Amino acid sequence: MLLRELVEKKLTCYEESFADWKEAIRANGNPLKREGYIEDAYLDAVIACVEKYGPYIVIIPNVAMPHSTEGAPGVLKTGIGFMKVEEAVHFDPNDPEKDARLFFMLASNDSEAHLNNIMQLSELLSNDDLVNDLLTVKNDEELLAVADKYGGE
C-alpha cells in the first residue's frame, strides 16, 4: 500500500493553510528535501512548470500532483511526497475546481520505479471513497488507518 510506504519513508506532512500555491508546493517538497529525494532546484522547476502550463497539476477535484520532468535538476531519488492541507489551496482564482487539499509531489530519475509509483497513485486516486477519507486525515496515524481500511497493494 502506497500510503503506508509514504509514512514509513517519512514523506508526509500536514498543514493548516498557505498564502499561495507556491508556498504550498514548497511545503509539499519539504519532506522529500529532508529525506534526500530532491533539492531546492527541483521545487523551482515545479513552480516554473505550473507558471508555464497553468493549474493542470490539479488532476482531479481536491488533488494536486506537482511535478516537473524526469531527471530534472535537483532530483536525487524517485519518490512521492504527500501533504494534506486543511484550507484549500487555490491554483486558479476563477476556477474552484482547481482547488487542492491533497498534494502528491512526484520526483523521478528512474522511469521504471516512477511508473510503478504512478500506477499505484492512479489506482489510489481512482477510488472516490478513499480520496474522501484522505481529505479528513490530520496525521500519520489517521493516514495509516486509511491505508488499513483500503488495504491491497
Next chain:
Amino acid sequence: MLKVIAACGNGMGSSQMIKMKITKVFKKLNVDVTVDHNSVGAASSMAVNYDAVFVSQNFVDNFKTAASKGVKIIGLKNLLSEQEIEEKIKEAGLDK
C-alpha cells in the same frame, strides 16, 4: 488500429495516468488501440500522426493545428474518471 496519444505538461505525470486510464477504457469498449504519451510540446508536433489526442482540458488549445486537420482533441476535466473518458470516446465516435 486506432492510434492515440496522451499528453501533459512534461510527459511524466498526468500523461502516464491518462494513458493507463484510456487503455483500460478502450479495452472495455473492445477497441483495438495503441496509446503513446508525451509532453504537450512534443505531442503537438506529432499529433497529426494520430487519430486522437487526450489531454487535460487546459491544453486543448495547444492542438488547434492538429484539430484543423481532423485529429480528435479530447480535453479531460477529471483525468482519472473512466466514466468521463468513456463518454468522450463515444462522443468522438472513437468506439466505432
